[in-house]
Amino acid sequence: MSQAALSVEALSKSFGGLHVFKDLTFDLAPGEILGVIGPNGAGKTTLVNVLSNQLTATSGTVRLYGEVVSGRSFPATARLGLVRSFQHTSVFPTATVAENLVRARYFAGRPPQIHTEATELLEVCGLGAVFHRKAVDLPYGLQKTLGLVMSCLAEPKVLMMDEPAAGLERVERIVVDKLVHYASHVLECSIMIVEHDMDLIRRLCPRSIVLEGGKILAQGATPNVLSEPSVISAYLGEALEANDAVH
Amino acid sequence: MKKDMPYSVLQRERQFSGSDRVTLVALLLAAALPLLTSNILVQSVASQALIGFCGALAVHLMLRLGLLNFSVPGFMAVGGYAAAIAAEYGVQDLFALLGIAFSAPVVLAIPIGWIVLRLKGVYFVLVTYLLTEIVQLVIVETPSLTGGTNGLIGFPPTTFFGTELISGPAVYYTCYAAAIVALFVALWSTRSYGDIYDSQAHNETLAQSLGLDTARYKAQAFPVSAGVAGLGGFALVQLLITAHPLSFTAASSVNYIAYVLIGGAASLLGALLGTVVLVTAITQFSWSGEYSLGLFGLLLIFSVLFMRDGVVGVFTKIAHTIRGRNQLAYPATQGDPT
Numbered sequence: 001m002s003q004a005a006l007s008v009e010a011l012s013k014s015f016g017g018l019h020v021f022k023d024l025t026f027d028l029a030p031g032e033i034l035g036v037i038g039p040n041g042a043g044k045t046t047l048v049n050v051l052s053n054q055l056t057a058t059s060g061t062v063r064l065y066g067e068v069v070s071g072r073s074f075p076a077t078a079r080l081g082l083v084r085s086f087q088h089t090s091v092f093p094t095a096t097v098a099e100n101l102v103r104a105r106y107f108a109g110r111p112p113q114i115h116t117e118a119t120e121l122l123e124v125c126g127l128g129a130v131f132h133r134k135a136v137d138l139p140y141g142l143q144k145t146l147g148l149v150m151s152c153l154a155e156p157k158v159l160m161m162d163e164p165a166a167g168l169e170r171v172e173r174i175v176v177d178k179l180v181h182y183a184s185h186v187l188e189c190s191i192m193i194v195e196h197d198m199d200l201i202r203r204l205c206p207r208s209i210v211l212e213g214g215k216i217l218a219q220g221a222t223p224n225v226l227s228e229p230s231v232i233s234a235y236l237g238e239a240l241e242a243n244d245a246v247h
Numbered sequence: 248m249k250k251d252m253p254y255s256v257l258q259r260e261r262q263f264s265g266s267d268r269v270t271l272v273a274l275l276l277a278a279a280l281p282l283l284t285s286n287i288l289v290q291s292v293a294s295q296a297l298i299g300f301c302g303a304l305a306v307h308l309m310l311r312l313g314l315l316n317f318s319v320p321g322f323m324a325v326g327g328y329a330a331a332i333a334a335e336y337g338v339q340d341l342f343a344l345l346g347i348a349f350s351a352p353v354v355l356a357i358p359i360g361w362i363v364l365r366l367k368g369v370y371f372v373l374v375t376y377l378l379t380e381i382v383q384l385v386i387v388e389t390p391s392l393t394g395g396t397n398g399l400i401g402f403p404p405t406t407f408f409g410t411e412l413i414s415g416p417a418v419y420y421t422c423y424a425a426a427i428v429a430l431f432v433a434l435w436s437t438r439s440y441g442d443i444y445d446s447q448a449h450n451e452t453l454a455q456s457l458g459l460d461t462a463r464y465k466a467q468a469f470p471v472s473a474g475v476a477g478l479g480g481f482a483l484v485q486l487l488i489t490a491h492p493l494s495f496t497a498a499s500s501v502n503y504i505a506y507v508l509i510g511g512a513a514s515l516l517g518a519l520l521g522t523v524v525l526v527t528a529i530t531q532f533s534w535s536g537e538y539s540l541g542l543f544g545l546l547l548i549f550s551v552l553f554m555r556d557g558v559v560g561v562f563t564k565i566a567h568t569i570r571g572r573n574q575l576a577y578p579a580t581q582g583d584p585t
Binding site: 052054073074075076078079083084085086090091092093094095099102103104106107108109147150151154 | 442445446449450452453454455456457458459460461462
């Protein structure tokens with residue numbers, strides 16, 4: 001069996017007496033795209049925060065290709081190749097799009113050159129046309145896209161995307177597909193997507209885990225997970241049943 | 248970033264900006280002041296402005312990282328006293344004293360920075376303010392070294408290749424030397440790490456998420472800021488011919504911060520313009536006796552209300568307006584060739 005890209009063992013996080021999640025154990029295989037879903041308050045974003053060492057784990061171990069990353073600093077974890085994107089727009093507002101991209105490369109310790117595929121990606125995402133505009137002047141969707149592109153340009157080994165489609169209009173969400181395709185096929189990195197958009201999870205993630213009440217409620221092939229009665233009742237409710245009926 | 252640069256190869260923006268060039272040229276031209284006027288008052292005010300500029304640069308360097316630094320007078324005191332004490336021990340050479348005035352605060356700031364840079368926002372402000380108070384306390388409580396509340400008086404004058412710098416113009420050039428060294432240090436720092444500082448100030452979490460060790464750059468900027476402040480302290484001690492604790496009160500840090508905010512916090516030019524405007528204003532207001540502080544306060548309120556980006560921001564807006572008018576006046580350059 002090949003070594004896991006990301007291995008999470010008995011990971012727990014508490015804030016005082018509040019247990020956000022407890023004894024989470026799961027793996028992410030090299031090149032795999034894993035969906036993480038769950039109701040609000042299930043601890044999905046906290047999981048990303050802890051895995052990236054933005055928050056310190058209460059207990060447990062996280063390994064990146066066998067190397068223990070638990071206890072390292074947030075930037076050191078990113079430099080090792082475990083990079084996250086953010087749910088909200090996250091850019092350097094006073095810098096231009098070009099400068100934002102330069103900084104992403106430089107801060108990640110990458111050379112300034114970017115792949116031809118990346119330049120094409122910028123055009124496809126609509127960033128080529130606003131290359132010299134300040135990030136703060138971009139509309140929400142482009143700012144969100146820029147933040148996602150920056151996390152890709154850091155060339156991670158494992159990319160954790162925290163609600164990449166949040167706030168994007170339906171037509172803009174195709175950008176997320178293209179970014180995931182770029183990260184998966186060009187960068188060949190493993191991807192963990194935290195998302196509420198079930199269509200996106202179905203499209204992009206062959207495997208998913210469901211968090212609920214700080215525990216893994218279900219995991220496995222995404223279609224199977226989404227059709228499990230416990231998942232439907234705990235999180236998706238009647239909305240998904242109606243959605244499935246339509247499909 | 249030039250418009251025609253292909254973005255397959257991205258480069259960091261590290262050239263001198265237009266405002267940096269203006270700042271440098273303005274300061275170089277200031278060297279001619281004693282040749283233009285022998286008025287002692289003008290030279291004294293100009294010397295004060297050069298000292299204030301050093302303090303403003305020290306504030307600016309930390310503000311670029313999003314940190315409001317109130318420890319500038321404390322490090323000015325360290326630089327000023329270190330140079331005065333060195334002079335008492337026979338070190339009189341200008342270059343050596345500049346080196347001491349810069350190095351002493353740097354050495355002190357390295358371990359202090361390790362502690363205070365863990366703090367952010369109002370906590371950083373509070374601790375840096377207290378830092379200046381602690382320096383004051385140490386000065387007062389160590390009279391054998393610092394002269395205590397009497398200060399250090401009568402230390403040997405600074406020399407430049409053997410010539411004693413005691414005349415009015417000579418003292419001005421001593422302050423000028425401190426300011427020009429401070430500017431070059433600030434230029435080096437902001438040109439080398441400006442984009443990194445800017446990233447930390449505006450979105451530190453994003454910078455860290457991409458792999459930037461922000462703690463390292465803060466730890467680097469803090470001693471540099473302290474060193475620049477130390478140069479200002481050296482100049483102040485030379486101007487007053489005294490190293491006295493009241494020259495470096497924590498309250499004076501408000502002035503240096505005001506210089507930066509009024510001039511414009513985004514550039515070194517802002518620090519220069521703010522210093523010149525406020526030092527001149529303070530001098531003018533001082534003729535108004537008891538009303539001087541009130542007039543100074545009114546100027547600050549006016550500036551905050553109507554010049555949010557400082558004096559530099561006003562000039563930038565005017566320049567943009569003129570540029571916009573010019574583009575409207577010559578539409579044929581962009582329009583249909585027919």
